[in-house]
Amino acid sequence: MYRFLHANVLLSGTFLIAAMVGCSSSTETATNTGTSTGQTQTGSSDASKPLRIAVIPKGTSHEFWKSVHFGAQKAADEIGDVEIIWRGPVVESDTGSQIEVVKNMITMQVDGICLAPNQKGGLVDAVDESIGEGIPVVIFDSGLDEGPEIVSYVATDNYKGGKMAAAQMAKAIGEKGNVILLRYIAGSESTEQREQGFLDGLKEYPDIKVVSSDQRGGDNTTSSKEKVDQLLQTYGKDLAGIFAVCEPNANGTLESLRNAGLNTKVKLIAFDPSDALTEALADGSCSGIVIQDPVQMGYVAVKTMVGSINGEKAEPFISTGEYVATPENMNEEESLRLLKPSILE
Numbered sequence: 001m002y003r004f005l006h007a008n009v010l011l012s013g014t015f016l017i018a019a020m021v022g023c024s025s026s027t028e029t030a031t032n033t034g035t036s037t038g039q040t041q042t043g044s045s046d047a048s049k050p051l052r053i054a055v056i057p058k059g060t061s062h063e064f065w066k067s068v069h070f071g072a073q074k075a076a077d078e079i080g081d082v083e084i085i086w087r088g089p090v091v092e093s094d095t096g097s098q099i100e101v102v103k104n105m106i107t108m109q110v111d112g113i114c115l116a117p118n119q120k121g122g123l124v125d126a127v128d129e130s131i132g133e134g135i136p137v138v139i140f141d142s143g144l145d146e147g148p149e150i151v152s153y154v155a156t157d158n159y160k161g162g163k164m165a166a167a168q169m170a171k172a173i174g175e176k177g178n179v180i181l182l183r184y185i186a187g188s189e190s191t192e193q194r195e196q197g198f199l200d201g202l203k204e205y206p207d208i209k210v211v212s213s214d215q216r217g218g219d220n221t222t223s224s225k226e227k228v229d230q231l232l233q234t235y236g237k238d239l240a241g242i243f244a245v246c247e248p249n250a251n252g253t254l255e256s257l258r259n260a261g262l263n264t265k266v267k268l269i270a271f272d273p274s275d276a277l278t279e280a281l282a283d284g285s286c287s288g289i290v291i292q293d294p295v296q297m298g299y300v301a302v303k304t305m306v307g308s309i310n311g312e313k314a315e316p317f318i319s320t321g322e323y324v325a326t327p328e329n330m331n332e333e334e335s336l337r338l339l340k341p342s343i344l345e
Helices: 013-021 063-079 095-107 124-132 158-172 189-202 221-238 247-259 275-283 294-309 333-339
Strands: 051-056 082-086 112-115 137-140 152-155 177-183 208-216 239-244 267-271 288-291 317-319 323-325
Touching (some): 051 095, 063 294, 095 112, 095 124, 124 137, 137 294, 152 294, 158 239, 158 267, 158 288, 158 323, 177 221, 221 247, 239 247, 247 267, 247 275, 288 333, 323 333
Parallel strands (some): 051 082, 112 137, 152 317, 177 239, 267 288
Antiparallel strands (some): 288 323
16 A cells, blocks of 8 residues: 655755755746855855855746745755856757756856756766866756766656556556556656656556557647547547646646546546646546655755765765645645645746
8 A cells, every 4th residue: 555645755864964954049047046145155166155056947837846946945045155046948848958058057167056857868968067077966856867976866756656646546447447648758767767657556457458658748738738639539438547747748638638528537647736737636637646845856956965065975866755645635734735835936
């Protein structure tokens, strides 16, 4: 049995001590760079200046990243003398713009980079370049291909999250029926882990058949809706459920199911919340949302970076937890906190 709303959090001893003491034209500029004053950081090249930490999300459009931003700024405010430079591509599929942002941060000689790579292989060279220039890198949210010697990887255990989605799907459809896995874009390590976890998790339920697992919803709600519209034409008559592996995919799936009048018949399991998905939990149009803690992710990424600059050793992987919100537990305190996390625009 899964214990929903149970976080798996692995934090290094050094981080815990620190905490107690203290994931071009198309690129969005830093609209909220925060500077806080307080204790001086010994890792800065100039002790009179704040540490400048670049936090680079996969994209800046979705609510998830705004919550990561909030957590990063919260950490900077607590530490003091840390400036967050928040920049990233507008859309999560724009790897070229994300590489450009990393290179710009190298040119600016920031003190550290926290990066959520939107393509696990595409950012390797840029990260190598940063480290070669003496700028350490923390990877968060989504993994990077092997090679660069990063400080740490701060993220949800996405494979476990996928298995939790499988268990909730099985519960929602009575452990039998046809289901669809709607994939995200190729090369996104975090969603690939969710997809594999879901497929592996369903192996425990022999009466559940995956009728489609090779279709991708893309990086936005519109493309996801259009893909699900097509899938419903083929499989809708005998379909029991759909798992959508990220917020825009799930929003598009929900819209498609509602337009087809199948939003209560076909059970939707989502990954990452939105206002629409939270409302769907309440009205029966969504049977579960696997939720992360994006505020904690941004917070821990920045704390880990500053700790490393100050000579503290970080764990190779730090989990920020994974949970499942359901119609039954959605009004519990922990669910409410994660279904509507704080954001920084």
